[in-house]
Amino acid sequence: xxxxxxxxxxxxxxxxxxxxxxxxxxxxxxxxxxxxxxxxxxxxxxxxxxxxxxxxxxxxxxxxxxxxxxxxxxxxxxxxxxxxxxxxxxxxxxxxxxxxxxxxxxxxxxxxxxxxxxxxxxxxxxxxxxxxxxxxxxxxxxxxxxxxxxxxxxxxxxxxxxxxxxxxxxxxxxxxxxxxxxxxxxxxxxxxxxxxxxxxxxxxxxxxxxxxxxxxxxxxxxxxxxxxxxxxxxxxxxxxxxxxxxxxxxxxxxxxxxxxxxxxxxxxxxxxxxxxxxxxxxxxxxxxxxxxxxxxxxxxxxxxxxxxxxxxxxxxxxxxxxxxxxxxxxxxxxxxxxxxxxxxxxxxxxxxxxxxxxxxxxxxxxxxxxxxxxxxxxxxxxxxxxxxxxxxxxxxxxxxxxxxxxxxxxxxxxxxxxxxxxxxxxxxxxxxxxxx
Numbered sequence: 001x002x003x004x005x006x007x008x009x010x011x012x013x014x015x016x017x018x019x020x021x022x023x024x025x026x027x028x029x030x031x032x033x034x035x036x037x038x039x040x041x042x043x044x045x046x047x048x049x050x051x052x053x054x055x056x057x058x059x060x061x062x063x064x065x066x067x068x069x070x071x072x073x074x075x076x077x078x079x080x081x082x083x084x085x086x087x088x089x090x091x092x093x094x095x096x097x098x099x100x101x102x103x104x105x106x107x108x109x110x111x112x113x114x115x116x117x118x119x120x121x122x123x124x125x126x127x128x129x130x131x132x133x134x135x136x137x138x139x140x141x142x143x144x145x146x147x148x149x150x151x152x153x154x155x156x157x158x159x160x161x162x163x164x165x166x167x168x169x170x171x172x173x174x175x176x177x178x179x180x181x182x183x184x185x186x187x188x189x190x191x192x193x194x195x196x197x198x199x200x201x202x203x204x205x206x207x208x209x210x211x212x213x214x215x216x217x218x219x220x221x222x223x224x225x226x227x228x229x230x231x232x233x234x235x236x237x238x239x240x241x242x243x244x245x246x247x248x249x250x251x252x253x254x255x256x257x258x259x260x261x262x263x264x265x266x267x268x269x270x271x272x273x274x275x276x277x278x279x280x281x282x283x284x285x286x287x288x289x290x291x292x293x294x295x296x297x298x299x300x301x302x303x304x305x306x307x308x309x310x311x312x313x314x315x316x317x318x319x320x321x322x323x324x325x326x327x328x329x330x331x332x333x334x335x336x337x338x339x340x341x342x343x344x345x346x347x348x349x350x351x352x353x354x355x356x357x358x359x360x361x362x363x364x365x366x367x368x369x370x371x372x373x374x375x376x377x378x379x380x381x382x383x384x385x386x387x388x389x390x391x392x393x394x395x396x397x398x399x400x401x402x403x404x405x406x407x408x409x410x411x412x413x414x415x416x417x418x419x420x421x422x423x424x425x426x427x428x429x430x431x432x433x434x435x436x
Contacts, residue, residue, distance in 0.1 A: 122385035123319035128224035135319025137356035150297035185274035194251030196267030215312035217241035234418035242414035
């Protein structure tokens with residue numbers, strides 16, 4: 001919301017600083033093609049102004065990002081000095097020798113405390129609980145919720161809701177209220193629906209969506225130290241969580257069987273749903289009247305707690321790593337030293353990047369900067385992620401194959417879907433020697 005103001009400051013800063021006449025060094029950071037990469041380019045232009053080191057953020061469309069990155073890794077190419085890679089790449093990239101071990105850098109700079117602890121665990125550490133670090137949290141992101149404030153605050157709706165459910169209509173405090181509100185606003189005869197959730201099973205959309213229920217119901221994917229999953233991913237709490245997600249699906253708009261971030265923003269902009277799940281990275285479009293006619297009446301909240309008091313959200317976003325084949329590793333370390341500075345992290349947030357820097361997140365200035373920053377601040381301290389092992393893609397495919405037919409097709413039961421998934425994941429972990 002404040003980006004034009006901050007961009008004005010950026011321009012002034014750039015003019016005030018005088019860049020050296022000749023560039024002594026250049027660095028290339030590889031990332032996917034989206035707005036945060038543009039914000040990062042703005043940020044690193046200021047690094048060039050300060051140091052004379054030119055940094056280029058090279059991008060490629062999201063659908064090509066992983067393939068292009070690992071093609072370059074496997075060729076041991078030096079085209080990229082650093083990469084802003086997905087959290088689930090940590091296993092494959094570190095075990096493959098593609099990332100520089102940043103453990104000593106992490107400790108020397110106390111990054112375990114400087115960054116929000118939950119983001120360090122999932123953007124940087126591999127294996128889980130090993131205290132070995134391969135990335136610096138860069139673009140923090142997670143799943144949150146948008147909602148129609150005008151629907152929630154309508155006096156007639158508030159009266160009708162309280163008469164039916166016995167409590168005030170407001171931002172849901174737990175998953176029971178989330179389901180109640182979705183049910184209340186689900187009115188197909190009025191072309192108005194309760195909720196929009198992720199259902200796309202092409203990659204991680206559906207799984208990310210389910211994780212919000214799974215983790216907040218107190219369930220886990222498995223034991224990250226032993227890779228045991230039997231009795232964990234198919235626990236009673238996991239069954240409850242999957243049933244809750246299936247229940248939410250029954251309150252989505254028609255045809256909501258292959259939806260991800262684009263459709264879920266449209267649910268708000270096109271007056272389809274009362275509440276919508278999405279990554280925080282896509283919320284700027286919802287506060288922009290040019291892209292959301294309901295911008296003034298759109299609110300945001302963090303993923304609510306589950307029935308047993310647990311409250312977590314599925315992690316998105318990426319960390320920044322040094323590529324081990326870079327010819328500029330020492331210079332890359334210098335850049336990371338600059339990037340983690342508190343004033344730079346504050347500037348990163350001002351430009352539109354989602355910082356994971358704890359002090360910046362906790363500041364009143366950040367929390368009040370946009371309508372969604374308060375929810376983002378709360379979420380960055382309660383994120384959890386999918387498996388980051390090299391075989392994560394096999395695990396992801398199995399989850400999609402077991403969960404999608406139950407949630408979208410209504411086939412079988414949640415217990416049957418989770419029991420089958422436990423067997424799939426056990427076989428995968430045995431195949432790769434992680435589980436005997």
